[in-house]
Structure formats: C-alpha cells, structure tokens
Amino acid sequence: MLSQENSLVLVIDIQEKLVNALEKDTIVSKASKIINAAKILDIPVLYTEQYPKGLGHTVEELCHSERGEESNVIFEKTYFNALLEDGFLEKIKSYGKKQIVIMGIETHICVYQTASALVENGFEVYAIKDACASREKYEFKQGIEAMKQNGVKISCVEIALFEWLKGAKHPKFKEVQALIK
Numbered sequence: 001m002l003s004q005e006n007s008l009v010l011v012i013d014i015q016e017k018l019v020n021a022l023e024k025d026t027i028v029s030k031a032s033k034i035i036n037a038a039k040i041l042d043i044p045v046l047y048t049e050q051y052p053k054g055l056g057h058t059v060e061e062l063c064h065s066e067r068g069e070e071s072n073v074i075f076e077k078t079y080f081n082a083l084l085e086d087g088f089l090e091k092i093k094s095y096g097k098k099q100i101v102i103m104g105i106e107t108h109i110c111v112y113q114t115a116s117a118l119v120e121n122g123f124e125v126y127a128i129k130d131a132c133a134s135r136e137k138y139e140f141k142q143g144i145e146a147m148k149q150n151g152v153k154i155s156c157v158e159i160a161l162f163e164w165l166k167g168a169k170h171p172k173f174k175e176v177q178a179l180i181k
Contacts, residue, residue, distance in 0.1 A: 002126060002155075002163035008097040009038045009045040012082070012104025012111045016056030019105070022133050028061055030131040030157050031103055033179045035062055037161050040175050044095050047074045048082045050110060081113035089121065099124045101160055102152075103131035108143030116150040125152045128160060 014031055038045050047058050057063075063072055077085045092100070100123045104111050111132055118125045127147050134140035148154055155163075158180060165173055 002099055002101065002160055004041050004043060004164045004166075006097050007038070007043045007099045007101055007164065008092065008095050009034060009043055010082075010092075010100050010102045010104075010114070011035065011045065011047045011058070011062065012102060012114060013048055013050045013055070013106070014062055014104050015049055015052065015058055018050075018055055019059055021135050022105070027103075027105065027131055027133040028059055030128070032061055033157050034101065034103060034128060034131055034160060036179050037164065037176045038101075040172050040179075041164055043101075043164070044097070045072070046092070046095075047072055048088075048104075048110075048114075049074055049076050050080075051078055052076055080110045081117045082110070083114060083117040083121065092118075092123075098122075099126065101126045101128060101155075103128040105133050106139070106143070107132040107134045108139040108146070109134075112143045112146050115147050115152045119151045126155045126160065127152050128157060129154050130156045 019028060035045055049058060075088055079085055083089045100118050102111060102115050102125055115125045115127055129144060134143060144154060161176055165176055
C-alpha cells in the first residue's frame with residue numbers, strides 16, 4: 001500500500017494541447033485531487049512536459065494548489081520515457097522515495113513507458129487510472145494492461161488518498177476528504 005512518507009507524485013504531460021485533444025476534461029479534476037492532497041500531505045510533486053514549445057505547458061489548474069502558489073518542479077522532455085532525459089532519474093532519486101504515484105497523458109505512450117522504466121529501476125509504481133487518459137479508449141485500455149504486465153500497480157484517486165491517510169484520525173483527514181466531497 002501507499003505510504004505518505006515514501007511517496008512522490010509524477011504528473012506526466014497534462015498539457016494544454018493534449019488535454020484539448022481529449023473527449024473529456026475529467027483528467028484535470030482527478031489529477032487536481034491527487035496534486036492537492038499531495039501538497040496538503042507534504043508529498044513532493046514533479047511534472048513533466050513533452051515538448052512544451054509545441055504542446056503548451058501544464059494546464060493552469062494543476063500548477064496552483066488550493067493552498068496557494070507553489071514553486072513547481074517541471075521537467076521538459078522530448079523522450080516518451082522521461083527516464084531517458086538527462087538528469088531525470090537522478091532528480092527522482094534525490095527525493096529518496098520508493099513509491100511513485102504516476103498519472104497523465106497519453107496512457108499508452110509516455111505514462112506507460114515512464115512507469116515501466118521506473119519499475120525496471122526498482123521503484124514501486126502506482127498508476128492512477130482515473131487520472132490517466134489517451135485520445136482513444138482502446139489505446140488507454142492497452143496502456144493500462146501493458147503497465148500491469150510490467151509490474152505497475154493500477155490504482156485510482158480515492159484509493160491513493162485513503163491509503164496515504166490510513167485512517168480518520170490522520171491530522172489532515174478533513175482537509176483531504178474535502179477534496180473528494
């Protein structure tokens with residue numbers, strides 16, 4: 001199970017043009033819940049942006065938590081597997097966390113390749129299925145299945161939040177619970 005102390009959140013390419021290519025905008029609201037909970041619980045959040053010059057930057061709603069402006073760590077990339085970018089794996093290792101909570105766009109490309117590479121590098125990887133998206137349903141399903149076959153644990157927003165909290169006596173319970181009401 002996820003632990004607050006051992007987690008890092010990795011947001012893959014939830015960028016303007018990619019979000020606009022999707023049928024629904026639910027990924028932004030789901031990702032926002034994870035990001036805001038992580039910030040409430042002092043869990044680090046790292047963002048990647050695939051070629052931002054062409055695809056735009058991370059959508060505005062995800063760059064600001066409900067707790068105010070943050071200094072976000074954004075890693076620009078051109079590889080689909082973010083670990084192929086110079087310094088990215090070192091950046092992740094620098095946090096000293098063994099559990100990576102991953103979500104983003106496109107499930108079957110960048111999320112899948114990065115998640116699989118993280119597993120190969122010894123991390124426990126949790127893909128937040130309801131905060132992942134692809135333009136096509138078939139490719140989304142295939143990306144989830146491929147991650148599962150590579151040892152990625154498939155989870156969802158509420159499972160992750162309540163695993164981090166462990167119980168209703170957690171000092172931040174009400175604050176996190178308010179994100180999903």
